[in-house]
Amino acid sequence: MGRIFKNLILLVVMTGSSAVGAAAEDFPAYWRKTMTNDPQTNFYLAEALKPLPNKNAETIKVVRLSLIAGNLCLGAAVDRRTGEAFLQRAGYNRLRGKTWDEAVFLADDWFKYFNYRSLAHLCAGIDYIFGPEGKLVPNLVKPGKGEPKGSYDPQNPYLRLPPLRKPNG
Incomplete structure (x- = not known):
């Protein structure tokens, strides 16, 4: 009886995990449309292109978008030289104290409900944002495949984004 029970549990675990894996492999087909x-059809891309009211917050938003795109999109990578040049031009290393706190607060508000659907649409629009003729910072992120690295989990669609570290302490 004990052996049958153990085999039944093993069978349930094996079939359950394969069903979850199969369901989580891809995202819903209607997202592909x-x-x-193109920001005319990609709402998330259009939202990413809207400037924030504070120049420093906009800089932090661009940094976060590039890090998300470069690390979470399949085949994408951040160009370090272009990134460092952007940070220097934008004055990122001079942000400190209350200026940093206000900018991070405004920028993080944009990412408050960032989920897998947002990521999938961002990955699809990387070239428009960061490609050779990118609207935010040209050549900052190599586009890759236009899809997220991880699989979609409809039970847990929200992504936890790590906070940015303050420059120079």
Whole structure:
């Protein structure tokens, strides 16, 4: 009886995990219609291009977008030289104290409800944002495949984004 029970549990675990894996491999097909490199059809891309009211917050938003795109999108990578030049031009290393706190607060508000759907649409529009003729910072992120690295989990669609570290302490 004990052996049968153990085998039954093993069978349930094996079939359950394969069903979850199969369901989590790809995202819903209806997302594909809006996962474009065009802000007219890609709402998330259009939202990413809207400037924030504070120049420093906009800089932090661009940094976060590039790090997300470069690390969470399949085949994408951040160009370090272009990134460092952008940070220097934008004055990122001079942000400190209350200026840093206000900018991070405004920028983080944009990412408050960042989920897998947002990521999938961002990955699809990387070239428009950061490509050779990118609207935010040209050549900052190599586009890759236009899809997220991880699989979609409808039970847990929200992504926890780590906070940015303050420059120079």
